[in-house]
Amino acid sequence: MLVVDDEPTVRELLSAALRHAGFRVTAAGTGQEALDRAYEVSPDLVLLDIMLPDLDGFEVIRRLRERCQPALTKQGGQIPVVFLTARDETHDKIEGLHLGGDDYVTKPFDLQELIARIRAVLRRTSGDPSAVLRVADIELDPDGTQVTRASEPLRLSPTEFRLLHYLMANAGRTVSKPQILQRVWRYDFNGDTAIVDTYISYLRRKIDNGGPKLIHTVHGVGYVMRGPKT
Known part of the structure; x- marks a missing residue:
C-alpha cells in the first residue's frame, strides 16, 4: 500500500497503523514522489491526500489513471485509490470520485473505520466476482x-x-x-x-x-x- 501525505506525523501514524493491520506500506510526501513510488512498486492501493506541495491529489490520480502500463494495473484493472483529506466540500468529493477514486474519507478520521474502508475497497476491487x-x-x-x-x-x-x-x-x-x-x-x-x-x-x-x-x-x-x- 502507498500512503501519500505531506505531513510527516500523519504519514508515520498511518504507516504504523496499516503495518499493524497486516499491510505492507511505502510512503510519499509529494505528488511526484507518489507517482514515482507507484510506478516502482505497483501498490495494492493508494491512500492519497489532496493537498500536496507540488501536484495535488487530483492531478496524481489523473496521471495514474492515464498511465496504462501493466505495472499500474491490478488483476486487469486500475490500482484502487482512497482519498484521505481535510477537504470536505461536496464538490471536492464529487471531483475525487469522478476522477476514479474508490472512496473519499475526510480528516479527522477514525483509524479503525479507515482500515475497514480500505479492506472494503480491496474486496470490491480484488477481481473476484464471488467476493469469497x-x-x-x-x-x-x-x-x-x-x-x-x-x-x-x-x-x-x-x-x-x-x-x-x-x-x-x-x-x-x-x-x-x-x-x-x-x-x-x-x-x-x-x-x-x-x-x-x-x-x-x-x-x-x-x-x-x-x-x-x-x-x-x-x-x-x-x-x-x-x-x-x-
Whole structure:
C-alpha cells in the first residue's frame, strides 16, 4: 500500500497503523514522489491526500489513471485509490470520485473505520466476482452462505455465519466486542457483551476443531482472526 501525505506525523501514524493491520506500506510526501513510488512498486492501493506541495491529489490520480502500463494495473484493472483529506466540500468529493477514486474519507478520521474502508475497497476491487473470503484454509462465500475448511463444508447458524464473515472481513485486525455487537447483532444488547463470548465459543468448536487455531482472544479488547504463523 502507498500512503501519500505531506505531513510527516500523519504519514508515520498511518504507516504504523496499516503495518499493524497486516499491510505492507511505502510512503510519499509529494505528488511526484507518489507517482514515482507507484510506478516502482505497483501498490495494492493508494491512500492519497489532496493537498500536496507540488501536484495535488487530483492531478496524481489523473496521471495514474492515464498511465496504462501493466505495472499500474491490478488483476486487469486500475490500482484502487482512497482519498484521505481535510477537504470536505461536496464538490471536492464529487471531483475525487469522478476522477476514479474508490472512496473519499475526510480528516479527522477514525483509524479503525479507515482500515475497514480500505479492506472494503480491496474486496470490491480484488477481481473476484464471488467476493469469497479466505483465511488460511477457511473459505466463506457470502453469496452462497457457504463455509468450508480444508474443503470440508461447515454447518453454521445464521448468526455464526455473520460473526465469521465479520471476523474474516477484518482478518488480522483486532475487533472489539462492542464493534462485533453493532455489526453482527446490529444493536448493543444493552451493553452485555457476554453474547459475543458465547457465539465465539460456538464458532471455535466448529472452526478451530481439528485444525490450527484461527480465532484468537485479545484480552481486554476483543478478538482477531488470523492464519497460522509461517
